[in-house]
Amino acid sequence: MTEEQALLSPEVVVQDLKENGVTHVVWLPDSETNFLYMLMKEEPKLDLVPVGREGNAFSTAAGLSVGGAKPVILIQNTGMMESGDSMRGWALALNIPIVIMIGYRGWTRHGKTQDTAAIYIEPFLNAFNIKYFLIENNDDAPRISWAFEEAEKTQRPVAVLIGDEYHGFHR
Amino acid sequence: MRTEDMLKILHQYREDAIVIPGRGGNHWIKMSTKPERDLAFRGTAMGGRSSFALGLALARPDEKIILLDSEGDILMGLGALATIADKRPSNLYHFILDNECYATTGGQPVPNAKKIRYDLLAQGAGYPSSHAFDELDDFSSNIEAILNEPGPVFVSAKVEPENVNEPIATRRRWQTRSNEQVIVDFKNALGPRAA
Ligand SMILES: Cc1ncc(C[n+]2csc(CCOP(=O)(O)OP(=O)(O)O)c2C)c(N)n1
Numbered sequence: 001m002t003e004e005q006a007l008l009s010p011e012v013v014v015q016d017l018k019e020n021g022v023t024h025v026v027w028l029p030d031s032e033t034n035f036l037y038m039l040m041k042e043e044p045k046l047d048l049v050p051v052g053r054e055g056n057a058f059s060t061a062a063g064l065s066v067g068g069a070k071p072v073i074l075i076q077n078t079g080m081m082e083s084g085d086s087m088r089g090w091a092l093a094l095n096i097p098i099v100i101m102i103g104y105r106g107w108t109r110h111g112k113t114q115d116t117a118a119i120y121i122e123p124f125l126n127a128f129n130i131k132y133f134l135i136e137n138n139d140d141a142p143r144i145s146w147a148f149e150e151a152e153k154t155q156r157p158v159a160v161l162i163g164d165e166y167h168g169f170h171r
Numbered sequence: 172m173r174t175e176d177m178l179k180i181l182h183q184y185r186e187d188a189i190v191i192p193g194r195g196g197n198h199w200i201k202m203s204t205k206p207e208r209d210l211a212f213r214g215t216a217m218g219g220r221s222s223f224a225l226g227l228a229l230a231r232p233d234e235k236i237i238l239l240d241s242e243g244d245i246l247m248g249l250g251a252l253a254t255i256a257d258k259r260p261s262n263l264y265h266f267i268l269d270n271e272c273y274a275t276t277g278g279q280p281v282p283n284a285k286k287i288r289y290d291l292l293a294q295g296a297g298y299p300s301s302h303a304f305d306e307l308d309d310f311s312s313n314i315e316a317i318l319n320e321p322g323p324v325f326v327s328a329k330v331e332p333e334n335v336n337e338p339i340a341t342r343r344r345w346q347t348r349s350n351e352q353v354i355v356d357f358k359n360a361l362g363p364r365a366a
Contacts, residue, residue, distance in 0.1 A: 049229065049258060051222070052250020059219025060254070063226020066210070066354055068364030071226070088225065089216025092352050159359065 008137050009163045010036040013101075014043060016144040020099075024049055024067040026057045028075030028102035055080030055086035061098050062090040076103040077121040080159070085159060087128065097151040099144075100159045104134070107163040125159055134157035172307040174198055174330045175269055179313050181213055181237070181266075184318050188235040188264075189357075191224050194275065195239040197345040207360035212350050221255065221265060228260035228322075230364060235318075236260075240267040242289060249278050249292065255323050256297030263322040265293070270332035278334035293325035296359030300324040 013036060025040055026049045027033075030149070040046050047062075051057045054075045074084070080102050091098055096120040106115025113119060125132050129151055133143040144160055151158040175198045177344065182202050189208050192199035196211040203209050210227075226236035245252075245267060255263065271284040281287075290303040304310040310328060317324060348356070349359050 004218050004349060024226075026226075032217075047229070049226075049254065051254050053248065055216070056222040056248050056251050056254065059216070059222035059248075060226040062219075062227075063223040064230045064358065066223075066232025067227045068358070068361070069226075069230035085216045086219050093196060093214045094212065094354065107178070 008061050008135060010039050010139050010142070012141045013144070014039050014046070014105055015131075018043070018045055018130065019074060020145060020148040021070050022046060022072045024061075024064050024071040025074055026051060026060045026064070026071050027074035028052075028054055028076075028079055030056065031105065033103065036074075043075055054083065055083045058083055058086040058098075059090040062096045065096045066094065067099060071098065073098060073100045074099065077105050077117045077161075081117075081124050082123060083126070084124070087130075091157045092128070095155040096157065097155045099158045100130075100146045100154065101144075102159055102161050104161045104163040106114050107161070110161075121161070130157055130159050132161055134161045134163050136163045172305075172310065172330055174270075174333065176307055177268075177310060177330060177360040177361040178202065178239075180307070181225055182316060184315055185237065186235070188237045188318075189227065189231070191220065191227075191236070191238045193239040193244070193268070193344065194241045199239070200345065200347065205360075206255040206348075209240070210353060210357060211346055212302060212353060213346050214342065214350070220244045221251045222248060224263060224265065225255050225258060227253065229258060230256040231361070232260070232262055233365070234304075235262050235264065236265045237318075238266060239264060242267055242271070242287075243273050245289060245292075246281055248265040252293055252296035252298070256293075256299075257320055259282045259299070261321045263320060264324050264326070265298075265322075266326045266328060268330045269327055270330050272332050272334070274334045276337045278332055281295055290325060293327075297324055298323050303329075305329045329359045359364075 023049045057073045064071040106113045106118025147158045147160045178198050191210045228236045272278045291299045294301040
């Protein structure tokens with residue numbers, strides 16, 4: 001694998017969002033999303049909706065979806081855990097087919113992570129019965145489209161864990 | 172003022188607006204003549220009602236959205252005020268029914284219930300227009316003009332609490348349709364969103 005392939009480039013993520021017909025990105029930044037943010041800001045097809053707390057991302061996305069738009073949620077694993085009741089009440093209770101892209105802070109393939117944000121995120125998603133896909137580099141990017149298909153098929157939230165967070169989205 | 176009286180007045184000026192009736196829903200569904208444009212859900216989460224309305228307003232910029240929020244809900248997601256002010260949906264009319272308490276759980280006071288000014292919070296967050304009403308007469312003489320202002324507009328109204336003090340399992344639901352049905356009826360009434 002070349003150095004290039006080892007990373008998940010923000011261009012690929014933006015392209016995937018566009019190809020899947022995303023209209024709005026409801027988001028709160030995580031440590032490594034600034035390059036992605038700068039690209040999205042320039043993209044006329046994507047309307048950015050900044051929230052002050054991740055739970056509000058779920059209700060905002062639900063309103064967008066009921067109105068016929070196609071939102072995606074972009075948050076960190078910390079913010080996903082903050083959003084439990086909002087996801088229950090706004091996404092699950094209303095059958096909202098929403099893809100949640102989650103920065104996997106603390107993800108590592110080597111040894112034990114010390115980061116509790118990483119330790120608890122998968123048990124958290126499992127507790128809510130949320131299906132998730134892990135992506136670590138550009139080769140995994142098709143999984144983003146799988147997540148959109150799965151959300152549409154099941155009319156439920158589906159998560160994409162971005163396990164490249166400590167260098168992710170950097171060029 | 173009584174919530175029912177306030178909503179009766181609001182209803183006269185509704186026209187074709189989409190209404191998210193929140194905790195005024197039990198009164199609203201009895202007077203509404205356009206149930207397919209009412210989004211009254213069961214079992215949603217506290218703290219997200221105004222963000223839901225924002226999402227809807229952004230998805231449907233050509234539709235007027237009337238939100239009946241409540242102060243307990245607002246306090247659980249105050250940052251939503253900043254997001255609404257940031258996105259500035261000109262079609263969003265954000266009312267709150269301020270009964271100074273958590274009526275649905277028995278009437279316990281919300282934090283700083285008597286002194287907090289929600290209209291100032293909204294104004295401070297950046298809403299271009301914000302109003303507060305204690306009296307029905309005052310509300311009544313201003314509501315038509317308010318609904319003709321460009322949004323987002325915030326309107327805080329003091330209402331009498333209607334406390335409920337029964338275990339949740341023994342309460343009768345006022346909603347008559349399932350969430351699925353509400354959304355199906357709504358989508359059919361609105362038709363597809365313009366690209
Ligand atoms: C996250 C969360 N915490 C607590 C509750 C319990 N609860 C149900 S209704 C309610 C009060 C709602 O107050 P408000 O929105 O002001 O409306 P009101 O009942 O006064 O009409 C509370 C605290 C809840 N449903 N969700």
